[in-house]
Amino acid sequence: MDPILRRNRMPTARMAVQQLGPQLLNGCFHEADRADMVGLNLQGLRNCLPEQFHAHLSGVIEEIFNTSRLLRDLAEQAQIHVSQLPAVFDYLNVILPCLCKTLRDIMSFYEDKSMNKEHRWRTMYHKLGNELPGTTLPARFIMYNQFLRRSPNFDLNGMESLRLRILQLRAARKIPPPSPIRTDLLRRDEALEFWNRETNSHWAEAIFTQPLPSRREFKHQGRSDAFGPLQQLGHLPPLPRDVKILVKRSFDNDRISVIFFLQLRDQTPSLLIRSKDASRNWVSVRGAHELSIRRENDSVLLLSRWSRSEQKAKPWAILSFLTWEEMVLFYCTFLCLRVRSRLTLNVNPAEFHLHKERRLFQAQIIDDGYRHVLMVFEDRATGGCRLHAAVWEGKLRACPIWTAFIPPNVSSSWLLRKSKRHIWLRDIQPYVFWEEYRPIHQRKGPFGAFELAFANSEAATRFQELFASSPDVSAASAAPESSEHNDRAEEAD
Known part of the structure; x- marks a missing residue:
C-alpha cells in the first residue's frame, strides 16, 4: 500500500x-x-x-x-x-x-x-x-x-x-x-x-552510545520474537503526553525492536516492543515492573509477563544478541530500571545474576563515597570477563551501579597497586546505571586510571592475585570463588 x-x-x-x-x-x-x-x-x-x-x-x-x-x-x-x-x-x-x-x-x-x-x-x-x-x-x-x-x-x-x-x-x-x-x-x-x-539527561540514554571496548560474539545465534499480547501498529491506547524515550535496540535486522521509555509524571519506566510479521507491524507495551528477565541460553534473553488469567509467567519477548557485551548492557539497563521503578513490588533474587556467568571475586569497595560490592564475572559462553559494582545493602541491595568489560589480553601495566587498599586500572570504561554515581571521581593520575578503593587490604591482594598469573584474564577462572559471607566477615574484622 x-x-x-x-x-x-x-x-x-x-x-x-x-x-x-x-x-x-x-x-x-x-x-x-x-x-x-x-x-x-x-x-x-x-x-x-x-x-x-x-x-x-x-x-x-x-x-x-x-x-x-x-x-x-x-x-x-x-x-x-x-x-x-x-x-x-x-x-x-x-x-x-x-x-x-x-x-x-x-x-x-x-x-x-x-x-x-x-x-x-x-x-x-x-x-x-x-x-x-x-x-x-x-x-x-x-x-x-x-x-x-x-x-x-x-x-x-x-x-x-x-x-x-x-x-x-x-x-x-x-x-x-x-x-x-x-x-x-x-x-x-x-x-x-x-x-x-531531548539531549541526554538520563543515564540510560548514554549506555549504548559509548563504543564497546571489545566485541565477544556468540558462536550460535537464536531467533528473536515477540509474544505480546500484540496489537497492530497505530492501534495502541494513547500513552500519557509526558513521555521520554530512553533507548531503542533492534534485533534480527530490525524485524524486532525494543524501546525503553519513561513516563515523566511518576518516573515509571516502560517497554514497547515492535514485531514485523509478513507485511504487518505489531506492538505491545508493558511497564518494566510487569516483566521479569533471565538468560535462556548463550545468546538469548527472555522477558516474561505474569498472566492473571492463567496464573503463571508467560513469554513476552525473546531477544537474541550478537555479542555478550550488548547482552550485559541490556540486562543491566532493564534490571536497574525495573528495580528503581516505584511500581515494582519485588524482584526475584535470581534476576540479579546473569546466568552462565561465573563469579570469580567479590569484596566491598568505597566507590565515589558509597559502599558498593565489587564482583568479577567470567562468561562461560565467550570467555569474557567484566567488573560489576552493585549496591551493598539496603532496599536496593544488589542493584547494579556500573559494569566495565576487561580488555582481552591485558598487559602487566593494566593493574597497578598504589597502596594497601588502592588499585589503579588503566583502559577501563565503566557503563553507569545510576545518575548519582560520578565515575570521574575515581579517575586518578595523568592517564586517568580508574581507582578501586577496597574496604580492606586483604581484598585488594586477592583482586591483584586474580590477574597476576597471566595477562589473559580468562586464565583467572581457576581462582577460588569468594562467598558473600566471607567478605562480610572480613569487613567485620
Missing part, C-alpha cells in the same frame, strides 16, 4: 489519530522496507562497476539506508508520542509520496535491461539529479533525512525551508500537492515538541 494519503476533513484530532495513524505509521515501515531493497540492489550494482563509480554510489547507498532507519525510528517514536500524531501528519504527507516516487524511479533505472549496468547508473544519477536544480541524487536523500531526523537543535524555520524544498521537488516531478490537515487540529508547538529530541 503506497503511503500517498487522501484526507477527508475530520472533526477532531482524536479521529485523525484513529483513522490515519495506523495507515501513516505503516506507510513509514512500507517505505523503509522499499528503501532497504533499493539500497541492497544498488550495493549489487556497485560491486559490478569499476571503482571510479564507487564513491558516488556508496554515498547514495549510505543515505538510503539512513532513510530506512529514520523512517522506522520515527514511526516507533510516533507510536509512543501518539497524542502528537496530528502534528506529524502534515510533515509525513509531504515527504512520503516524494520519497516513494524516488525509490520507484531508482528501481526502474536499475531494472532497465536495455542498458548495460554502467549506463543504468549514469542515466539514473543524471536524470534524477537534474529534476530540481541544485539537488543531486545524494543531496536529495540528505534532504529527506534532514527532514525526518529528530534533533536536539531542532529549528522550526529550518524544517519549513526543507518542507518548501521538497514541495518544489514534488512539483518538478508532477506529484500533486498534499492536502493540508485542518489548521485547527495542528498545533505548531506540538510539532516542535515531537521533532525536538
Whole structure:
C-alpha cells in the first residue's frame, strides 16, 4: 500500500489519530522496507562497476539506508508520542509520496535491461539529479533525512525551508500537492515538541552510545520474537503526553525492536516492543515492573509477563544478541530500571545474576563515597570477563551501579597497586546505571586510571592475585570463588 494519503476533513484530532495513524505509521515501515531493497540492489550494482563509480554510489547507498532507519525510528517514536500524531501528519504527507516516487524511479533505472549496468547508473544519477536544480541524487536523500531526523537543535524555520524544498521537488516531478490537515487540529508547538529530541539527561540514554571496548560474539545465534499480547501498529491506547524515550535496540535486522521509555509524571519506566510479521507491524507495551528477565541460553534473553488469567509467567519477548557485551548492557539497563521503578513490588533474587556467568571475586569497595560490592564475572559462553559494582545493602541491595568489560589480553601495566587498599586500572570504561554515581571521581593520575578503593587490604591482594598469573584474564577462572559471607566477615574484622 503506497503511503500517498487522501484526507477527508475530520472533526477532531482524536479521529485523525484513529483513522490515519495506523495507515501513516505503516506507510513509514512500507517505505523503509522499499528503501532497504533499493539500497541492497544498488550495493549489487556497485560491486559490478569499476571503482571510479564507487564513491558516488556508496554515498547514495549510505543515505538510503539512513532513510530506512529514520523512517522506522520515527514511526516507533510516533507510536509512543501518539497524542502528537496530528502534528506529524502534515510533515509525513509531504515527504512520503516524494520519497516513494524516488525509490520507484531508482528501481526502474536499475531494472532497465536495455542498458548495460554502467549506463543504468549514469542515466539514473543524471536524470534524477537534474529534476530540481541544485539537488543531486545524494543531496536529495540528505534532504529527506534532514527532514525526518529528530534533533536536539531542532529549528522550526529550518524544517519549513526543507518542507518548501521538497514541495518544489514534488512539483518538478508532477506529484500533486498534499492536502493540508485542518489548521485547527495542528498545533505548531506540538510539532516542535515531537521533532525536538531531548539531549541526554538520563543515564540510560548514554549506555549504548559509548563504543564497546571489545566485541565477544556468540558462536550460535537464536531467533528473536515477540509474544505480546500484540496489537497492530497505530492501534495502541494513547500513552500519557509526558513521555521520554530512553533507548531503542533492534534485533534480527530490525524485524524486532525494543524501546525503553519513561513516563515523566511518576518516573515509571516502560517497554514497547515492535514485531514485523509478513507485511504487518505489531506492538505491545508493558511497564518494566510487569516483566521479569533471565538468560535462556548463550545468546538469548527472555522477558516474561505474569498472566492473571492463567496464573503463571508467560513469554513476552525473546531477544537474541550478537555479542555478550550488548547482552550485559541490556540486562543491566532493564534490571536497574525495573528495580528503581516505584511500581515494582519485588524482584526475584535470581534476576540479579546473569546466568552462565561465573563469579570469580567479590569484596566491598568505597566507590565515589558509597559502599558498593565489587564482583568479577567470567562468561562461560565467550570467555569474557567484566567488573560489576552493585549496591551493598539496603532496599536496593544488589542493584547494579556500573559494569566495565576487561580488555582481552591485558598487559602487566593494566593493574597497578598504589597502596594497601588502592588499585589503579588503566583502559577501563565503566557503563553507569545510576545518575548519582560520578565515575570521574575515581579517575586518578595523568592517564586517568580508574581507582578501586577496597574496604580492606586483604581484598585488594586477592583482586591483584586474580590477574597476576597471566595477562589473559580468562586464565583467572581457576581462582577460588569468594562467598558473600566471607567478605562480610572480613569487613567485620
